[in-house]
Amino acid sequence: MDSPRLSRRAVLRGAALGLGAAAFGPLATHTAAAQAAPPGGKTAIVVGSGFGGAVAALRLGMAGIETTVLERGRRWPIDPAGNTFATLDAPDGRASWLHDRPYINPLTQLQPIQRYVGVVDEVRGNGINSVYGAGVGGGSLVFGTYTPQPRRRDFEQVFPRQIDYGELDRVYYPRARASLGTSPLPADLLAHPAYKGARAWLADVADYGGQPSFHDFCVDWDLVRAELAGTRRASVTVGEGPYGINSGAKNSVDHNYLPRAEATGNVTVLPLHEVVEIRETQGRSGFEVTVKRIDEYGTVLEHKRLVADYLFMAAGSFYTSALLVTAKAKGALPRLNEHVGKGFGNNGDFLISRTLTHREYGAKQAGPGVAALYDDDTPDGTVAMSWQAAPFPEIAGGNTSTNLIQLITAERGSIDYNPALGRAELNYPHGEADSDVDARGRRFAGRFHDRADVAHGYPANGIPVYPRLAGFGSAATFHGLGGMVMGRACSYEGRVAGYDNMYVVDGSLIPGSTALVNPSLTITAVAERCMDHFLAANG
Template sequence: MGSPRLSRRDLLRGAAVGLGAAAVGSFGSGSGAAAAGPGGGRTAIVIGSGFGGAVAALRLGQAGFITTVLERGRRWPIDPGGNTFATFDAPDGRAAWFSTRPPINPLTQYQSIPRYAGVVEEIQGNGIMSVHGAGVGGGSLVFGAYTVQPRRRDFEQIFPRSIDYGELDRVYFPRAKSVLGTSPLPADLLARPEYVGARSWLADIADFGGTPTFHDLCVDWDLVRAEFAGTRRKSISVAEGPYGINSGAKNSVDHNYLPRAEATGNVTVLPLHEAVSIREARGRTGFEVTAREIDEHGTDLGMHTFVAERLFLAAGSFHTTALLVTARATGTLPRLSPEVGQGFGNNGDFLISRVMNRREYGSKQAGPGVALLYDDADPDGSVSMSWQAAPFPEIAGGHTSTNLIQAITPDRGSIDWNHSTGSVELNYPYPEGVSDLDVRAARFAGRFHDRADVRYGYPANGVPVHTRLAGFGSAATYHGLGGVVMGRAADHDGRVHGYDGMYVVDGALIPGSVGLVNPSLTITAIAERCMDRFLTGKG
């Protein structure tokens, strides 16, 4: 199941050489955390290696901070033979983070798989399931490759005025796009027979009376062309993606930000090290992070304590928040704001499947996507709708499509400490059909059906399915945001209230939504802004 892991001796040697600050101590043996090494106080720990953590690692490394990145998952180097990741139609342990069933796939949900340090974790909350990535690269390994810049009008409905959209537009969105390597679906690929689904979606937008907004995707299109040429394993071209891309065509951050960070010589990434607790450093300025080291099969290899002057949390909205909620509840960080844990949103995600479409979409749909439909005339408020290529089996494919509706709503949940269980839980108190999102998105799905299908004489076609019983609607989100929201639990530059030197630079900082688009680009750009302000002394 993938490449051999580094030995524990190799990992600790790397920590001793590359860390300095985040020095390793044998927590379990009672020796305590080692003192900071050569860094002159310029030492940092980053928890998590997804979009936000990768940005923090690169900018800290470039600025000369001796930095350790703690990542709970393993590395996923692309196998030249095309067998790095599990596939959607034949999942195995590589698909799931220590689960015995394949995640996010109703077609294989009753299949048994071995427990393994796979790439997708499902957090089953009370009212919603939140999906997160695991591995060096975090959520970028498994996201849909959508890197869409939100419109100013939508962004400014959500973010505080101190987050200047104009500055993001001039500086940080372009910077993030440049490093990630984003671009729209090229015309030569769109014209291929395998991209019939993308063309059908554009035709459906036209029938609705809308105009497509072509957006960027985090894809190396030359490698997709190689898939068609037979020199790379087919992956994006057959709608793989939720479990990783075997051709290497997805520009996840382990292909750009993280290698550049490690190349500075100041950054050490430690895979299979899961942060479990945070406290103020004893007898000095800074923070202690205790991490559990495991192997790919979950075997416990020991607990280690890392110490640094600065701490950057980037473990994803749920896990970043859970670490802080736990620290507040257990008294290791008692000055944390009561706002920590509040403001969790699902980015307005509402998934539908359109069955019996009058147009051919294909079965193994080449993707990942192509364009957004914005509807600003919707009486309930602006909404967007996108198409996601999906690997339907032949019996179900052809005339079936998967679409994501997104709306800006006030619906928010929380990430809370449960005193009876002594653990953290996700609470999202909106039964199906009750929330603002459910009502508005279901109405829009019906309007889209009426305008794009029924008025053309196809009353039975394109029927939208969005019941939670089938895993659709607002039952789940890949885009959980909030929990340590800017202006509430942290300042607008990511500094956590109550603790100088502690920062949040991932989706936990975002106020529940980014505005009718997937959040990957916005998280990356906001992290770039936070790091600029930290390094220039403005934040």
């Protein structure tokens, strides 16, 4: 696929985003999944196509329920030539959702790009920025492929007792792993010269006095081997990932759950359909969903209104919460309770870069990672730390390591409707000076430096860098969670309080943390559990 070309016409078309529904005439009304539902048949709408939405689509389709999946982004089929996605060092319009600058890489974030329906969307909040995927596959397109299962001891600190870890461990985590196709970094790849960064991280863990906790990644390792053999474009093996993997090695849900859902014949995925309003239907049990259909430059082509019996929210922690907070504020969903929008957490994420390390990590680091370090003996409580492969310029990258520290914290924010702005916004009232995450993250970064570097005679090496102004620390997160938290805004099975036929199946259901691990596997497993309960009650 050629990258989108910058043109004055495209910019002018993008300006149409601000036009209201009246500019396009009356709304077209459709029954979800079909122009006319089968007599007596039930219909469902799934808003979003990431981990939770893909699970919902598959299970609804298998149950024979006519289902429409609404996704604001486009499809991203893997191009055999290896040019599906932008790259971190050469971003273009494919990198960012309708923005004129790329996110993620601080070295390129001032570079102008064309406004296009790219894969990464950054919600700029008050106190924190939260990053989401856009496209068929949602967050699975842009996540780092980390799929660890949390330890029981950590899980039970965060999740309510009504969520049985034993059941997840027996049933839902294995189902999620099998469906996503997860596995640990193979021994032959760890031994490969390209993976010196992974081996350097394991040596740092040993110097710290810890034991590595090896875990799964959502990666097709045969395609990674093909990258190393030169028959696929180098992607995983040079630290790419946040904008997508051009070799196709990332097992995003558009490679597994969603094709299976569509193969049932009961599921229709509608790309470039952005939900703008949700309301109760009048005179019947169900929902009306207003959607704007856009082109790849954000131009609004038409507005449509879809109607369905069941609604499954899976647009990500911010967007699911924002749509429902807005609907409550405007009276479109008046039965939502007072917990809607509350309990947003950043999963305890604290990002650091370690510079001038005494070990050679390499510049274009093969990844995506290898193992986590758990420290259960810090004065601040248990902390986890992982290494993330990244591409660096040769002049600076050989001795640079990117690490994510994760901790369990009660620090939370909210998604609130702002009537002055006419939209919802993310509020996180924890600045760098008073943030529990930042304070504890800094202390652990210093502890790691002291034990892994200074204690071994390298006092000037491994210096941790974590300023918020540069995007480190807790300034931003890929792992925003909460807003429609189980046991508060929703039941423990995802049913939205006040509405028997509305469910939440994405990260907004999670109570702000997935207990020292990346959320993808847990979101998938919890969504599977929610769908089992839904189908048991509505079969």
